[in-house]
Amino acid sequence: xxxxxxxxxxxxxxxxxxxxxxxxxxxxxxxxxxxxxxxxxxxxxxxxxxxxxxxxxxxxxxxxxxxxxxxxxxxxxxxxxxxxxxxxxxxxxxxxxxxxxxxxxxxxxxxxxxxxxxxxxxxxxxxxxxxxxxxxxxxxxxxxxxxxxxxxxxxxxxxxxxxxxxxxxxxxxxxxxxxxxxxxxxxxxxxxxxxxxxxxxxxxxxxxxxxxxxxxxxxxxxxxxxxxxxxxxxxxxxxxxxxxxxxxxxxx
Ligand code: PGA
Numbered sequence: 729x730x731x732x733x734x735x736x737x738x739x740x741x742x743x744x745x746x747x748x749x750x751x752x753x754x755x756x757x758x759x760x761x762x763x764x765x766x767x768x769x770x771x772x773x774x775x776x777x778x779x780x781x782x783x784x785x786x787x788x789x790x791x792x793x794x795x796x797x798x799x800x801x802x803x804x805x806x807x808x809x810x811x812x813x814x815x816x817x818x819x820x821x822x823x824x825x826x827x828x829x830x831x832x833x834x835x836x837x838x839x840x841x842x843x844x845x846x847x848x849x850x851x852x853x854x855x856x857x858x859x860x861x862x863x864x865x866x867x868x869x870x871x872x873x874x875x876x877x878x879x880x881x882x883x884x885x886x887x888x889x890x891x892x893x894x895x896x897x898x899x900x901x902x903x904x905x906x907x908x909x910x911x912x913x914x915x916x917x918x919x920x921x922x923x924x925x926x927x928x929x930x931x932x933x934x935x936x937x938x939x940x941x942x943x944x945x946x947x948x949x950x951x952x953x954x955x956x957x958x959x960x961x962x963x964x965x966x967x968x969x970x971x972x973x974x975x976x977x978x979x980x
Contacts, residue, residue, distance in 0.1 A: 729763070730931075730932065730933075730934055730956045731763050731764060731765060731934070731956070732763060732764040732765075732934075732950060732956055732957045732977040732980060733764070733765055733767060733891060733934055733936060733956065733957035733958075734764060734765070734766050734767070734957055734958055734960070734970070734973050734974050734977050735766075735767040735768075735769065735790070735818070735820075735852065735891075735893075735936060735957065735958065735959045735960065735964075736766075736767065736768045736769060736960050736961075736964025736965075736970055737769050737792060737820060737823070737938075737959055737960065737961050737964060738768065738769060738770050738771065738792075738961075738964060738965060739771075739792070739825075739961055740771055741771075741965055742770055742771060742774060742965075744774065744777065747770060747774050747777070747778055748777075748781060749967075750768075750965070750966070750967055751768065751778055751781045751782055751787065752781070753967025753968070753971075754766065754768070754787055754967050754970055754971060754974075755781075755782065755785045755786070755787055756967075757967060757968075757971040757974075758785070758786045758787070758971075758974065759971070759974050759975050759977075759978035759979075760978065761978035761979070763977075763978075763980075764957075764974065764977040764978055764980075765786070765788065766786055766787045766788065766970075766974055767787070767788045767789070767790050767817075767818055768782070768787060768788075768789060768790070768964070769789070769790040769791060769792050769818070769820055770789070771792065772791065772792075772793075772806055775789060775791060775811065775814050775815065775816055776814040776815065779814055779815025779816065780815070783815070788817045788818065789815055789816055789817065789818075790816055790817060790818030790819055790820065790849075790850075790852070791806070791811045791816050791818070791819045791820070792819075792820050792823065793806075793819070793820065793821070793823075793826060793840075794806060794807070794808050794811060794819045794821065794840050794843060794844055795807050795808070795840070795843070796836060796839035796840045796842075796843045797843070798843070807847075808843045808844055808846065808847035808849065809847050811847065811849065812847045812848055812849050816849055817849055817850060818849060818850045818851070818852055818891070819840070819844040819849050819850075819851055819852065820851075820852045820854060820893075820959070821837050821840040821841050821844060821851045821852065821853055821854070822834070822837035822840070822841075822853055822854045822855065822874065823854045823895070824854060824856055824895060824897045824900060825900075828897075834873065834874055834877030834878075835877055835881070837853070837874075837877065837878065838877045838878045838880070838881035838882065839881070841853055841878050841881070841882055841886070841890065842881060842882050842886070845882070845886060845889060845890070850889055850890060850891060851890050851891070852890075852891040852892075852893050852936070852959065853875075853878055853890060853891070853892050853893065854892075854893045854895050854938070854959070855870075855871050855874040855875060855892065855893070855894060855895070855918070856870075856871070856874075856894060856895040856896045856897050856900075856938075856939075857870040857871065857896055857897060857898075858870075858897045858898065859897070859898035862896070862898065867914065868914075868917055871894070871914065871917065871918065872921065875892075875918065875921060879925075884922065884925040884926045884929055885926070885929070887922065887926075887929050887933050888928075888929055888932065888933075890933065891933070891934045891935075891936060891957075892918060892933060892934070892935045892936070893935070893936040893937070893938045893959040894911065894914050894915055894918060894935060894936070894937055894938070895937075895938035895939050895959060896910075896911075896914075896939050897939075898939075899938075899939025899940050900938065900939045900940070900961065901940070901961060901962060902939075902940060903940050904939075904940060905939060905940040905941065905942075905945050905949075906937070906939055908945075908948045908949050908951065908952050908955075909952075911937045911949055911952065911955060912952035912953070912954055912955060915935045915937070915952065915954035915955050916954050918935055918954075919933070919935060919954050934956040934957060935954060935955065935956050936955075936956060936957040936958055936959045937949050937955050937957075937958055937959070938958060938959035938960065938961070940962070941958040941959075941960050941963060941973060942960075942962075942963040942969060942972070942973065943963065943969060943972025943973055943975070943976065944972075946958060946972070946973040946976035946977070947976040947979070947980070950976055950977060950980045951980065957977065958973060960973060
């Protein structure tokens with residue numbers, strides 16, 4: 729069976745003091761049990777200190793974004809090697825906020841995915857449809873296009889060391905969660921696409937759900953066969969909220 733990954737996407741929140749408290753609260757409350765892991769993704773300036781604090785604990789650290797370039801004249805960008813240098817193991821790529829607010833194309837997301845792997849870290853590739861796309865009946869087409877951009881560039885084998893996050897845009901930060909059935913349908917669709925390409929990768933790739941996941945709905949989502957964890961925004965900012973989801977993962 730696939731392990732569950734409970735990943736916190738802190739977005740642009742936190743401070744040195746608040747982060748230290750949050751991380752120590754999470755570490756102190758990691759539930760007993762096996763078959764799940766915990767990840768926090770702080771903003772860039774705090775990665776090194778959070779990684780130092782979390783070293784040796786059950787909590788891993790990831791970044792929320794990365795440059796697709798290795799080094800050089802890219803003012804304001806952060807290279808993949810820098811992230812691994814300060815202790816990151818994962819990088820979120822293609823979050824819908826990056827795609828919509830910062831105009832990241834699927835080709836750029838694919839380049840970031842590959843750059844992340846080349847630096848020895850695991851990309852968490854986000855895909856998801858807007859409400860308009862869902863209402864127009866194009867959800868699967870949108871997800872397929874987002875996945876294909878990475879599959880074409882990196883190949884299916886690259887997903888042996890990658891995580892996918894299905895995040896319906898209409899559920900992100902809205903308090904509206906996809907029902908477990910809606911999420912499972914899309915997770916099944918995504919895994920089905922991999923089944924057609926490589927059965928081993930299809931069976932092993934973790935597919936997280938993201939979009940207003942919280943303690944109250946986590947167990948129902950995680951009970952579904954193709955949901956292997958969560959990418960959590962709002963509910964990752966308080967230790968007790970994040971740990972409630974970790975509890976659901978530990979009991980799944
Ligand atoms: P949310 O964010 O849990 O606040 O909806 C999820 C995400 O954007 O990854």
